[in-house]
Amino acid sequence: MAALDDARTELVAALGADAVLHDPLALRLYARDASMVEGSAGLVVFVRSAEDVVVCMRVAARHDLPVVPRGSGTGLVGGATPIADAIVVVTAKMDRILEVRPEDRLAWVEPGVFNLDLADALRPTGFTYAPDPSSQQVSSIGGNVNTNAGGPHCLAYGVTSAHVLAVDVVLPDGSVGRFGAEAPAAPGYDLRGFVVGSEGTLGIVTAACVRLTPLPPAVRTMLLDFAEVEDCAQTVSAIIARGVVPAALEMMDRGIVRAVEDFAHAGYPTDAAAVLLVEVDGLPAAVDAQTREVEAAAREHLVGTIRVAADDTERALLWKGRKSAFGAIARIAPHYHLHDCVVPRKALADILAGVYAIAQRHDLIVTNVFHAGDGNLHPLFSFDRSVPGTLERVLAASDELVRLCVDAGGSLSGEHGIGLEKRDFMPLVFTADDLDAQACLRAAFDPDGRMNPRKVLPDGARCGDYAAAALGRDGALPEGTWI
Amino acid sequence: MDLIHPHSKRDVMDALRGASAADTRVLIVGGRQHIDKGNPSEADAELWTTLLDDRIAYDPAEMLCVVEAGMRVHDLRTMLAEGGQEWPVDGPDDATVGGVIAAGVTTVRQLRVGTMRDTIVEMEVVTGDGRLVKSGARTVKNVTGYDVHRLLTGSLGTLGTIVQIALKVRPLPKTARTLVINEGGLELGRRVLDAVPLPSAVLAEPDRLVVRLEGWPEEVEEQAAAARSIAAFGETEAPFPEACFPDATTVAEAAVVPSRLAQLLAGIDRYRAIMGVGVAWVPFEDEGALTKLRARAAELGGIAPAIRGPGGLGDAPIPAPEVERRIRAAMDPAGILAPGRTWST
Numbered sequence: 050m051a052a053l054d055d056a057r058t059e060l061v062a063a064l065g066a067d068a069v070l071h072d073p074l075a076l077r078l079y080a081r082d083a084s085m086v087e088g089s090a091g092l093v094v095f096v097r098s099a100e101d102v103v104v105c106m107r108v109a110a111r112h113d114l115p116v117v118p119r120g121s122g123t124g125l126v127g128g129a130t131p132i133a134d135a136i137v138v139v140t141a142k143m144d145r146i147l148e149v150r151p152e153d154r155l156a157w158v159e160p161g162v163f164n165l166d167l168a169d170a171l172r173p174t175g176f177t178y179a180p181d182p183s184s185q186q187v188s189s190i191g192g193n194v195n196t197n198a199g200g201p202h203c204l205a206y207g208v209t210s211a212h213v214l215a216v217d218v219v220l221p222d223g224s225v226g227r228f229g230a231e232a233p234a235a236p237g238y239d240l241r242g243f244v245v246g247s248e249g250t251l252g253i254v255t256a257a258c259v260r261l262t263p264l265p266p267a268v269r270t271m272l273l274d275f276a277e278v279e280d281c282a283q284t285v286s287a288i289i290a291r292g293v294v295p296a297a298l299e300m301m302d303r304g305i306v307r308a309v310e311d312f313a314h315a316g317y318p319t320d321a322a323a324v325l326l327v328e329v330d331g332l333p334a335a336v337d338a339q340t341r342e343v344e345a346a347a348r349e350h351l352v353g354t355i356r357v358a359a360d361d362t363e364r365a366l367l368w369k370g371r372k373s374a375f376g377a378i379a380r381i382a383p384h385y386h387l388h389d390c391v392v393p394r395k396a397l398a399d400i401l402a403g404v405y406a407i408a409q410r411h412d413l414i415v416t417n418v419f420h421a422g423d424g425n426l427h428p429l430f431s432f433d434r435s436v437p438g439t440l441e442r443v444l445a446a447s448d449e450l451v452r453l454c455v456d457a458g459g460s461l462s463g464e465h466g467i468g469l470e471k472r473d474f475m476p477l478v479f480t481a482d483d484l485d486a487q488a489c490l491r492a493a494f495d496p497d498g499r500m501n502p503r504k505v506l507p508d509g510a511r512c513g514d515y516a517a518a519a520l521g522r523d524g525a526l527p528e529g530t531w532i
Numbered sequence: 533m534d535l536i537h538p539h540s541k542r543d544v545m546d547a548l549r550g551a552s553a554a555d556t557r558v559l560i561v562g563g564r565q566h567i568d569k570g571n572p573s574e575a576d577a578e579l580w581t582t583l584l585d586d587r588i589a590y591d592p593a594e595m596l597c598v599v600e601a602g603m604r605v606h607d608l609r610t611m612l613a614e615g616g617q618e619w620p621v622d623g624p625d626d627a628t629v630g631g632v633i634a635a636g637v638t639t640v641r642q643l644r645v646g647t648m649r650d651t652i653v654e655m656e657v658v659t660g661d662g663r664l665v666k667s668g669a670r671t672v673k674n675v676t677g678y679d680v681h682r683l684l685t686g687s688l689g690t691l692g693t694i695v696q697i698a699l700k701v702r703p704l705p706k707t708a709r710t711l712v713i714n715e716g717g718l719e720l721g722r723r724v725l726d727a728v729p730l731p732s733a734v735l736a737e738p739d740r741l742v743v744r745l746e747g748w749p750e751e752v753e754e755q756a757a758a759a760r761s762i763a764a765f766g767e768t769e770a771p772f773p774e775a776c777f778p779d780a781t782t783v784a785e786a787a788v789v790p791s792r793l794a795q796l797l798a799g800i801d802r803y804r805a806i807m808g809v810g811v812a813w814v815p816f817e818d819e820g821a822l823t824k825l826r827a828r829a830a831e832l833g834g835i836a837p838a839i840r841g842p843g844g845l846g847d848a849p850i851p852a853p854e855v856e857r858r859i860r861a862a863m864d865p866a867g868i869l870a871p872g873r874t875w876s877t
Binding site: 150152153154155196197199203204207208210211220224226227228230231232233234235236237238239240242243245246247263265266286289290292293294331332333334335337338339391392393394395420423424425458459460461462463464465466467471475478479480482483484486487489490491492493494496505506512 | 591592593594595616636638642646647649650659663664665666667669670671672673674675676677678679680682683685686687691702703704706729730747748750751753754755785787788789790791808809810811833834835837845846848849850851852855856858859861862863874875
């Protein structure tokens with residue numbers, strides 16, 4: 050790999066030896082993200098500034114090498130898994146909050162800032178950064194921007210895209226641009242909107258201008274339990290039908306509640322078939338009114354108990370139960386595979402029944418904790434990969450699950466993205482023309498097909514020479530690519 | 533000027549395929565409400581979307597509706613009101629939904645309801661060469677594939693004909709009130725914005741202030757009391773938002789960060805500004821006044837396109853001209869869609 054060696058020499062000269070790793074351990078560590086796909090990294094580069102990123106892009110362009118941007122590596126679909134010995138550009142060290150301007154309701158942050166750190170830093174100003182993915186303690190804004198991350202509070206506040214006013218981007222040829230603006234309108238096409246959620250395939254975000262959302266004057270958090278999953282699911286629609294859009298509306302089934310309760314001791318009822326965590330916010334009067342409606346909707350659907358958090362401590366405890374779900378499931382089995390399909394709200398009850406049936410058919414443990422208000426499922430298969438045949442059963446179950454959701458009018462991913470894992474399912478929801486157009490628009494940013502190649506679009510999506518360029522990156526995909 | 537008046541998506545595809553082959557320049561027209569926005573552009577034909585006005589799907593429990601792009605805003609409003617909901621976008625009644633989206637219309641109430649661009653969850657568009665391309669999904673949340681609809685929003689008909697859209701809608705507020713006072717200015721506007729928690733809009737004019745409050749009755753009561761602690765507001769039943777300078781032949785829509793509104797509008801004797809957002813509408817009598825406003829907006833990091841009358845978009849530089857050129861080429865290879873109308877050319 051002469052090109053890779055030359056690139057390494059040039060990057061070391063420009064950025065220093067400590068910024069460029071290529072020892073076997075580092076290459077192994079950065080060969081995957083939080084998904085189960087393992088790829089192969091050629092070099093790992095830690096950038097400290099936009100200028101460093103420009104250097105990386107120019108060196109990569111000069112040697113025709115692929116580039117994979119990486120934030121905290123918490124992605125679940127292989128979006129940051131390098132293939133074809135790509136240069137992995139890690140933005141984790143670009144972790145400064147550059148500017149906070151409450152008077153303009155915006156802040157500038159570098160991509161490596163953790164989501165929760167930003168929210169915490171903003172709190173004294175009376176504002177917050179609204180998107181709150183469950184990974185928020187460790188996931189970075191750069192990663193959030195690239196996956197268009199969601200989170201429990203996106204039901205009322207919208208996903209990341211609604212909270213990103215502008216991004217500074219280094220394009221694959223090393224040129225830089227600010228897409229979007231601090232001002233409420235910007236000249237040109239909405240490149241900002243196209244880059245948000247593009248999974249690192251268009252360029253590298255070196256700074257984001259985020260919208261500040263006023264902290265609500267009052268918040269109330271409730272835990273509702275149900276003896277039947279179906280009643281729980283129907284309560285979700287019933288709340289919406291009453292003209293109430295809670296700040297968050299999260300559902301957890303018995304399996305996950307038990308795992309969480311052993312772990313977080315939040316006082317969740319372990320005998321319930323399912324629980325709903327509901328949060329309403331706004332002015333105190335609005336909170337009271339919404340609480341009444343939520344309670345009425347739940348009673349129509351045979352709610353068991355309604356526990357209202359009495360104070361901030363209890364509220365934090367209830368949320369701890371929800372947010373520690375993905376830590377707690379480690380108690381069930383060593384590996385998990387988490388899905389992220391999104392379906393029409395009214396299909397929730399049927400889909401959940403389908404999820405249980407699929408798990409039973411393939412002899413797998415499944416638990417569910419998800420953003421019910423958004424119709425965004427997170428069925429989670431727990432398993433032990435070392436048991437022969439298990440992985441195959443998980444794959445088969447996952448395939449059925451995706452098709453079940455698409456058949457119900459749903460989509461492949463609500464917030465985790467497509468990456469490598471869901472790429473080959475894209476033709477289930479898009480026509481060849483749809484995918485070709487997406488490929489051509491991607492090529493508008495990356496004509497040589499070097500940015501995070503092979504991700505998002507299936508290999509069949511062609512845009513003239515672009516597809517050939519991208520395909521030329523490598524032949525075979527890593528083993529078990531889409532799991 | 534030729535007229536294309538398609539009845540179906542298929543008609544749009546055929547017409548644009550033909551136009552591309554014949555090098556016929558096409559201006560896409562909805563309700564003609566935002567036709568002035570954009571740089572001068574010559575066309576050989578107009579494509580009217582107004583017969584594409586079917587309701588495709590609407591289920592209030594999903595908080596989504598799917599309509600064809602030629603549906604009028606008024607008709608959409610009526611349809612959604614039956615479900616107790618609204619599309620939280622402040623477009624004129626006679627505009628088409630597709631027109632509002634293509635023109636990138638500013639939502640006056642965005643402090644409370646968000647921006648128009650975030651309401652679009654799925655779009656079908658016919659490209660300049662007649663391909664039907666869909667992006668997004670009919671779910672409130674989705675990150676599947678590239679959001680082609682983001683590029684179409686505000687593209688002024690230069691990337692394709694929007695033929696169908698799935699929109700995120702929301703419950704109509706339980707109550708809505710409009711407070712008004714014949715005192716004005718940005719300083720008073722700012723004080724009201726600081727005093728009233730979560731207003732839908734605070735609109736400041738030199739000698740008038742309008743506060744829109746929406747929500748649960750008790751909540752709106754509390755907000756109104758907060759506003760009245762600052763100034764002696766009266767109340768109006770007039771529809772909100774009121775038409776913007778209906779007597780003016782030319783109006784610019786300036787956009788700067790909120791804290792720079794005062795610098796932008798210093799010495800200007802007619803304006804309407806959205807406090808906390810940074811949008812201000814300014815009527816102007818002559819090109820000289822517009823040029824001055826634009827220069828000032830540019831100094832302040834903003835823009836000031838004309839939204840009514842002549843004046844165009846201005847000459848603010850776009851960030852990645854080559855990328856935009858290639859986007860154009862991908863969506864409209866023959867370059868027949870309103871050439872020159874948008875910023876990129």
